[in-house]
Amino acid sequence: MQNQSFGILRGLRRFTEGSVIKIKINDVLLQTVTKVASFVILTFSVYLFLAGHHNPGGGFIGGLVVAAAITLLFLAYDVKTVRAGFPPVDFKVLAVSGVLLAVITGMGAVVFGKPFLSHAFGYFNLPLFGETELATSVIFDVGVALAVLGTALSIIYTISEDMCIWKR
Amino acid sequence: MSWLYLIILIPFLYAVIVPLIFKHIPQIHTGWFVLPIPVLLFMYLAKYVTFVAMDSPFIHSVPWIPSLGINYATYVDGLALIFGLIVTGIGALVILYSIYYLSKEREALGNFYVYLLLFMGAMLGVVFSDNIIVLYMFWELTSISSFLLIAYWYQRKSSRYGAQKALLITIFGGFAMLAGLLMLANITDTFSIREMILRADKTTAHPLFLQSMVLLLLGAFTKSAQFPFHIWLPDAMEAPTPISAYLHSATMVKAGIYLIARFTPIFGGSMEWFWLVSGVGMITLFWGSFSAVKQVDLKAMLAFSTIGQLGMIICLLGLGSAAMYYGPVKEAALCIPAILAALFHLVNHSTFKGCLFMVVGIIDYETGTRDIRRLGGLMGLMPVTFTLAVIGSFSMAGLPPFNGFLSKELFFTGVLNASRLDIFRMETWGMLFPVVAWIASIFTFIYCMVFVFRTFAGDYQPQKLEKINNEPAWGMLLPPAVLASLVILFFFFPSLLAQYLLMPAVASVLPGFVEASLGIGPIEAWHGWTPELIMTIGVVVVGMILFANYHKWSRFYGYIPVWFTLNFAYDSLLVKTEKTFEKITRGYMTGFIRDYLLYIFAFFVVVLAGVILMLNSFAFNPDVNNVSMYEVVLVFVMVVAALMVLLSRHRLVAIISLGIMGYLVAMFFVIFRAPDLALTQLVVETVTTVLFLLCFYFLPDLKNKIGEIGFKAANMAVALGFGLIVTVIALSAQSNRLFETISWFFENSYELAGAKNIVNAILVDFRGFDTMLEILVLCIAGIGVYTLIKLRLDSRKVSSKNR
Amino acid sequence: METLMAIIIGILFTIGVYLVLSKSLLRIIFGTSVIAHGTHLLIITMGGLKTGGPPLLDGRAVSYTDPLPQALILTAIVINFATTAFLLVLAYRAYSALGTENMDHLRGINDNE
Structure with a gap:
């Protein structure tokens, strides 16, 4: 037990065993709930992101919710395990590419002779979806989401990584 | 179409490549590469002479900050042209001289020529710009380049001290001038000097008239080293001698004169301007000549002499400004010679003083000292240098057959005419001017004699000299020789100069007066037994007597207590300010x-x-x-x-x-x-x-x-x-x-952005730029966190280093 | 409601400022967070409260609450998150490197030495 869990989880257990709150959290319980919950949260985040155009939601929230889901995973398991389950993406690169995507979307308008960051939208008849609205602002929003997600995760990841060093 | 506005930027552009030349072609002296610039500029400007003499000034305007009415406008008239020719002409000679004066092995020539070109461009900018903001910018640039050049040998404490002093005083004046110029712009509602002159009649009644005048004059007086701001100039002599010859006698210190001359059409004719300008000039003339006599360092002597001569020119400009009171009528004829004398002496001073500085440079270079107590009897060693020194200083003393004689005669004419004025209370105080002018001229005569005879005549004391050499290389003799020949040339052909340069310049100082042809006589060497000539003879006689008995009365200078001097006041002011502010700052900057x-x-x-x-x-x-x-x-x-x-x-x-x-x-x-x-x-x-x-x-x-x-x-x-x-x-x-709400605009988000969520439409569409920068900030914060964590300073190493 | 909000915003600012002026690094970060909350509430109160439905053009509401302050606050929240994270890590690093969070002890090196 001691060597398999470190980072946040070990810290979390320590504070539950400490003097403040005298409840024992069962790791198994947390992990089981997390398995389901994170899946739900991630799905919900996609919905939130896409809903942003017409309903509450959008890039900021979408990105943050994904970050929150992954943070939950970090908490329930440990950083290394979670990292192993994801494609090896550097979160910093993710954040920077988000910003770049947003900038490039803005530049696109310049190519068409419009002011920087002008957006266009139109209605198209797509198979399966029926009449669908497509807007370039969604691409900008993807950039926003990626930047938020990348930054939040890189902050949390760097800190927890540092914790591991600190522990040893 | 003329390219003037680009031409005056050439020095700046060239300054960029000078360090590269210095670095990659070390075998050839960098000065040779810089020399063509002022020569070409001089030739280019010389072509304007005939146009300007025919009274057709040039103006070119390029918008710079059009929304504020600030344009990069260049304007060529007689006054600007005189300065332009002096700046480029003397500049070329000084660069030639510096090639032999500064060693290419030991000196940081790259820096030197960059600063010099910076100055040249800035000075051309000052005299040719028509817009006051551009003028101010170039004006401060001359102060900065002067600072850099004074501190060229920055290893020396005295160089740094002198540079700081010059910068503090001239920048102080520059700020005052900026305030004055802005007030003036406010009064006349324009940034263009020519427009201001056209609207000059409105300014006199304005409540800010006096304030703007005083502030402007502060700028001019500090720059031109007028009493009591003159103290920076002697300390500026720490600069290499070519620089002293160029900036601190021929060009930069004359920027104040330029300013006064330029703004005479606006302020001239008022009593305050008349008395401030001529009074300060007169005091400076006296104090400069009086102090020059006691100096033992040749350069310091020339510095004080420059102060005095500048005072004389400014005094003349002040006296001449009375013409604006009369307007272009017969009575004004009394005042015009003063302006003519000022401009004529401006040119003459640049020639003979430049020559003298170069002579001092030669003496310093060949003997290793500038102290007249150690020099003497150099006549036999350096006959050519001696000849140049005689021409320069006799011209300065106002003796024929040198140009200084002519301008000194005109100076006496100016002050004598002024004493006959019956305006501005001159009927009571008028006689003061000829008297002070005469006394100051005697002192001028004495230090000129000291300069020549203490250095070249007397006992030769080789044991006191660091090194003994004969005549220097031709390249060091040529520039002063050119200037010395001009000194003589101007004496014999003054009307040529007057016709092509001086009268157009007078026309720009006093617009409308030259056309009125008020019968200004030509400049002549012999004009009969006039009071001026008698005054000159008096100067020579009394000066000779006093010089002969110099050791008897020079002890008087020792009686001035140290704490009474302006330098002492400046130093203690500096020290006290620094201490007080340190105390105040320490008081509230607790470190928490x-x-x-x-x-x-x-x-x-x-x-x-x-x-x-x-x-x-x-x-x-x-x-x-x-x-x-x-x-x-x-x-x-x-x-x-x-x-x-x-x-x-x-x-x-x-x-x-x-x-x-x-x-x-x-x-x-x-x-x-x-x-x-x-x-x-x-x-x-x-x-x-x-x-x-x-x-x-x-x-x-x-x-x-x-x-x-x-x-x-x-x-x-x-x-x-x-x-x-x-x-x-x-x-x-x-x-x-x-205000009315602006949010209704965003409620059209469905039509404008195709989005029903208004908040999100604002974020990604209406104010997309904000969002873009926001995620950039986010990203920077993320990278900041990453660096903070990953950057590990070994704490032990740091602490041991600090101990 | 606006009056009540104005008062509570004042209280939040008071507490936040007092926290920022304290000695403990952690309290300073608490203070900035409290001030941030106060600011967000201030901005939304400035736009007028409950003047209409949520700013979604779905045809259910006739009038909407002011969307502009909301957009501003959304930006502010995210920026605040970034700065708080940065501050936290700064404090954390100061902690682990120097072993104290008392501002009086974090004085650096005297320039005179």
Whole structure:
């Protein structure tokens, strides 16, 4: 037990065993709930992101919710395990590419002779979806989401990584 | 079409490549590469002479900051052209001289020529620009390049001292001048000097007239080293001698004269201008000549002599400005010779003083000293240098057959004419001018004699010299020789100079007077037994007697106590200011960021409270009715949570309370119909709380407790005041409505952006730029966190290094 | 409601400022967070509260609450998150490197030495 869990989880257990709150959290319980919950949260985040155009939601929230889901995973398991389950993406690169995507979307308008960051939208008849609205602002929003997600995760990841060093 | 406005930028552009030349072609002296620039500029400017003599000035304007009316406008008239020719002409000679004076092996020539070109371009900019803001910019640039050149040998303490002094005084004047110019721009509603001159009649009655005049003159007097600001010039002699010859006698110090001449059409004709300019000039003339006699360093002597000569030119400009009082009528003819004399002497001074500085440079270079107590009898060693020195100093003393004689005669004409004026109380004080002028001329004569005969005649003392050499290389003799030949040439052909350069310049100082042909006689060497000639003879006779008995009366200079001098005042002022401000700064800069924050918050409170009280803008319409029970509960819980954060001694409790606050804010957003905000706030709060716990809970060695927050009255007062102000602002903002709302625009988001969620439409479309920068900030913060964590300084290494 | 909000915003600012002026690094970060909450509430109160439905053009509401402050606050929340994270890590690093969170002890090196 001691060597398999470190980072946040070990810290979390320590504070539950400490003097403040005298409840024992069962790791198994947390992990089981997390398995389901994170899946739900991630799905919900996609919905939130896409809903942003017409309903509450959008890039900021979408990105943050994904970050929150992954943070939950970090908490329930440990950083290394979670990292192993994801494609090896550097979160910093993710954040920077988000910003770049947003900038490039803005530049696109310049190519068409419009002011920087002008957006266009139109209605198209797509198979399966029926009449669908497509807007370039969604691409900008993807950039926003990626930047938020990348930054939040890189902050949390760097800190927890540092914790591991600190522990040893 | 003319390219003048580009031409004067050439020195700046060329300055960029000079360091490269210096670095990559070290075998050839960099000066040779710089020399063509002023020569070409001189030739280019010379082509304007005939146009300007035919009275057709040039103007070219390029918009710079058009929204403020600031244009990069160049203007060529007689006055600007004289200065332009002096700057480029003397510049070429000085660069040639410097090639032999400065060693290419030992000196940082790259720096030297960059500064020199910087100065040349700036000085051309000063004299040719028509826009006052551009003029001011170039003006300060000359101060800065002068600073850099004085401190060229920055290893020496005295160089740094001199450079600092020059910078402090001239920049002080420059700021004053800027204020004056802006006032003037305000009065005349234009930034163009020519426009100002056209509207000059309106300025006299304006309440800011006197202030703007005094401020402008401060700029001119500091730059031209007028009493009591002259103290920087002797210390500026720490610069290499070519620089002293160029900046500190021929060109830069004449910028003040240029300014006074340029603004004479605007301010001239008023009594204050007349007395300020001529009075300060006269005092400076006397003080400069008087102090020059006692100097033992040849360069210091020339510095004080420059001060005196500048004073003389300024005095003449002041006397001549009385012509503006009369307008172009017969009576004004009395004053015009003064202006002519000023401009003529300006040219002459540049020639003979440049020559003399170069002679001093040669003496210094060949013998290793400039101290007249150690020099003497050099006549036999350096006959050519001796000849040049005689030509230069006899011209300065006002003897024929040199150009100094002509301008000194004209100077006497000017002061004698002025004493016959019956305006500005001159009927009472008028005689003062000829008398002081005559006495100052005697001192001028004496130091000229000292300069020549103490150095070249007398006993030769080789044991006191560091090295003994004969004549220098031809390249060092050629430039002063060119100037010396001009000294003689101008004596024999003054009318040529007058026709092509001086009269057009007089026309630009006193517009409309030359055309009126008020019968200004030509400049002639012999004009009969006039009072001027008798005065000159008197100067020579008395000067000879005093010079012969110099050792008898020179002890008088020793009686002036040290604490009475201006230098002493300057030094103690500097030291005291520095000490006082250090004390004040140490008093409030405690090194604790907490204190600084306290200042910031307190300032914020005071300023806002003051504004609200002054504008009486507090308004309060209570609306307690539409508050539901839930909201009251929420508010109550919020306050409790905030107090928990404040008072809790337990880290975990505080963190959790903060989290509760965040969730409550999200609840408020729900109540206030802001679903996007509520969602975002919830997620952000979750992630933030995790972060807090990560950072502050799991560190093993640290205690969970944080100390008691304690009570500090000052902090509490500021905090309460801050909260109160925010509440007052919130209440007042609710009760007042200054502008119509702009939010209706965003309600068209479906038509404009195809989005039904207005908030998101604002974020990604209407204000997309903000969002883009925001995620950039986010990204930077993320990278900042990453660097903070990854950057590991070995703490032991750091601490041992500091010990 | 606006009056009530104005008062609670004042209280939040008071507490936040007092926290920022304290000695403990952690309390300073708490203070900035409290001030941030106060600011968000201030901005939304400035736009007028409950003047209409949520700013979603779904045809269910006739009038909407002011969307502009909401957009501003959304930006502010995210920026605040970034700065808080940065501050936290700064404090954490100061902690782990120097072993104290008392501002009086974090004084750096005297320039005279």
